[in-house]
Amino acid sequence: MKGSVTAIGKLNGAKAAARLVDGRLDDLIVDPKDQVLPGSIFVGVADRPMKGIGGQFLRLPDGATGFLRNGQIPAGKPALVQVSRFAEPGKALPLTTKLLFKGRYLIVTPNAPGINVSRRIRDNDARDALSMLVHETRPDAKGVIVRSAADGATSEEIVAELAELHETALRVTSRNGDQPVQLLDGPNAHETAWLEWPCSDVEGASFEDFAVHELIDVMRNPQISLPNGGSAWIEPTRALVAVDVNTGNDTSAAAGLKANIALSRDLPRQLRCRGLGGQITIDFAPFAKKDRRQLEQILRAALRADSVETSLIGWTPSGNYELQRKRERSPL
Numbered sequence: 001m002k003g004s005v006t007a008i009g010k011l012n013g014a015k016a017a018a019r020l021v022d023g024r025l026d027d028l029i030v031d032p033k034d035q036v037l038p039g040s041i042f043v044g045v046a047d048r049p050m051k052g053i054g055g056q057f058l059r060l061p062d063g064a065t066g067f068l069r070n071g072q073i074p075a076g077k078p079a080l081v082q083v084s085r086f087a088e089p090g091k092a093l094p095l096t097t098k099l100l101f102k103g104r105y106l107i108v109t110p111n112a113p114g115i116n117v118s119r120r121i122r123d124n125d126a127r128d129a130l131s132m133l134v135h136e137t138r139p140d141a142k143g144v145i146v147r148s149a150a151d152g153a154t155s156e157e158i159v160a161e162l163a164e165l166h167e168t169a170l171r172v173t174s175r176n177g178d179q180p181v182q183l184l185d186g187p188n189a190h191e192t193a194w195l196e197w198p199c200s201d202v203e204g205a206s207f208e209d210f211a212v213h214e215l216i217d218v219m220r221n222p223q224i225s226l227p228n229g230g231s232a233w234i235e236p237t238r239a240l241v242a243v244d245v246n247t248g249n250d251t252s253a254a255a256g257l258k259a260n261i262a263l264s265r266d267l268p269r270q271l272r273c274r275g276l277g278g279q280i281t282i283d284f285a286p287f288a289k290k291d292r293r294q295l296e297q298i299l300r301a302a303l304r305a306d307s308v309e310t311s312l313i314g315w316t317p318s319g320n321y322e323l324q325r326k327r328e329r330s331p332l
């Protein structure tokens with residue numbers, strides 16, 4: 001099928017959402033089992049700062065533990081904190097004190113004053129109009145980020161969402177107490193799909209309608225096929241995600257470059273759908289060293305269009321390429 005589809009369903013009993021583009025799985029969100037969702041907000045109680053690891057642990061409800069990088073909260077004091085991403089297995093929940101109240105069109109930022117408009121909205125008149133709308137609607141708002149999706153929304157939709165987010169932020173930030181307590185749940189997979197994905201040609205379809213389970217099964221295979229007989233393996237380990245690119249029978253430098261380019265263009269989609277993040281190490285197929293800049297530009301362009309924040313670290317002495325990717329998905 002041509003066009004885009006947003007499908008919702010369940011995977012192994014957990015809520016899940018899939019985005020299909022031209023019949024191909026483009027993104028996948030699955031709620032993890034027995035994990036706190038990113039975006040959840042707590043009152044946590046601080047332990048003493050740990051200078052050796054550059055932060056401090058906080059006690060959360062039900063015996064959970066969070067870690068605040070660069071935290072300097074006095075020991076025993078309560079603090080409003082938000083889960084910033086998924087926790088790695090066996091580690092504390094990553095926390096931030098920079099609270100975000102996220103909607104489809106806006107993000108309210110109580111700790112960051114000012115109105116900021118997404119850079120993806122390039123038309124200056126549209127940027128000015130959206131900024132003015134927010135300012136006139138809620139001049140007392142402490143901070144608002146206008147998301148790119150706002151460019152296609154009506155004034156009524158934006159005003160209504162701003163009022164709802166502002167009310168939620170006020171309710172949460174005014175909460176007093178000195179004991180660990182959860183104040184807000186993070187969005188589940190279905191809610192995250194509505195917040196993060198652009199409008200599709202087909203909204204709210206079921207997994208069964210578009211054989212989504214079969215597309216997901218393809219992503220469970222670590223091996224992917226590349227054009228001209230090439231292949232790649234994407235394998236997560238405890239320390240990192242290893243990506244290995246091969247050319248097949250043709251071992252020439254030209255074939256290596258073609259395989260590497262194909263992998264680079266598809267890598268963001270593969271990582272999104274597999275829910276992989278952290279350190280990514282790519283062992284590219286052998287190719288001419290003079291073509292490194294071209295390959296890096298292609299990889300950078302592919303990642304620029306990706307919704308998940310990823311930093312290009314660069315080439316290692318052994319010739320591998322390293323990325324650092326935010327953990328915004330739970331591993332498939």
